[in-house]
Amino acid sequence: MFQVSPFDSKLYRQLLSDAATADRLGDAAQIRTMLRVEGELALAQAEAGLIPGDAAEAIAQAAASLTPEPTSLADGVASAGVPVPALVKALKAALPGEHARWVHYGATSQDIVDTALVLNIREILIDQQARLAAVIRALADLAEAHRNTLIAGRTRTQQAVPMSFGLKVAQWLAPLLNHVDRLEALRPRLLRLQLGGAVGTLAAMGGKAVDINERLAHRLDLVAGPCWHTQRDSLVELSGWLSLTTGTLGKMAQDWLWLAQSEVGEIRFSNGGGSSTMPQKCNPVDAEIIVAMARTSAAAVGQMHQTLMQEHERSGSAWTQEWFQLPQQLMASSVALNHAQSGLRFIEIHDQRMRANLDACNGVIYAEAATFELAHAMGRDKASELVTQCVREAMQGDRHLLQLIEDRTGEHIDVDQLARQLVAGGATGRWLTDILEQARLKTATP
Known part of the structure; x- marks a missing residue:
């Protein structure tokens, strides 16, 4: 049914994938970004006086124009366990001998793979942050519009006391505001250059190592510093952020599913899937996919924590395990955000049904x-x-x-007077106003 997973399936692509994220996680993007790192490395080394300037220029130009087919590198990857040796061989073949000798000078394969990964993650997160802001704005608008709409507050699946539907929406929204802050705090720990050489000492670059590290980081707009070959905490922290974000969206979507049940009928989605034999159905597909993505991402977090346990100065097994988990989480987060935007565009609020259920x-x-x-x-x-x-x-x-x-x-x-007090008075009005103000501040265009 699937190629490797539903994320890769042409059949399920529109439902369970995101084109921009897939492009940045794909073979072509990885190769393109690794070549960019090799080219920028050569230029940084030339600036520091480690390799000849004309060689660096030739390497950078060749790296920018080289487009090897992934299949042409596959044998080398199978042999080395990593794509860089085969890629370096292809890059050297595109250069005259006097320049080729300076390709990948003093670096190690993991330097190139990890730095390329960070660069691609940065682009994915830019997209996800924009989508997250759009979801926050849509939720803020929905909460404001239903500030005075009464709905049954439910605890442990049972009706408890009436509450403002606007506040219920704001409670979906509030954790997303925390995730915006978490991502900003994470960025400097995550967007770091990887350049350590064989065991993290950059010994092959001698006294110019720190200068080259800083120059390359500047060229790539990353944070310079010591290598983190076996220090995967920032990627595990990213894994946690991805799970938190999809999990928060999943809680919202789970509420959508319960509120959209036929017997409850307090919301409905006008874009839901139907049935050939049951025309009354309008399946809440967006909500279902969000919940599935939340569960998928949560399951990957434990595996990402396993990658923290690495032997000595480099681990092939833990590193490979990371390749299976993190891309899945990045895709799941993008897919969940897409379906959250779609669901909020097509959600229908049935306030009269809410009142009837009360x-x-x-x-x-x-x-x-x-x-x-x-x-x-x-x-x-x-x-x-x-x-x-x-x-x-x-x-x-x-x-x-x-x-x-x-x-x-x-x-x-008087039930109507009581209802007005419940939706507008006391903590409800204050907390709702505070959450909406935070939403406006965090999504304001600079």
């Missing part, structure tokens, strides 16, 4: 609010006892809770 059990959802309303006159304990009795009667009969309370106490509690 009264579905004769208004017992207002029990807490009624208790505190009556407590002003009769005290908390007495009010609680009276409301509990009325709740039992309401659940067993066909009369509304607030009418039963009025019959017993003569105290009229």
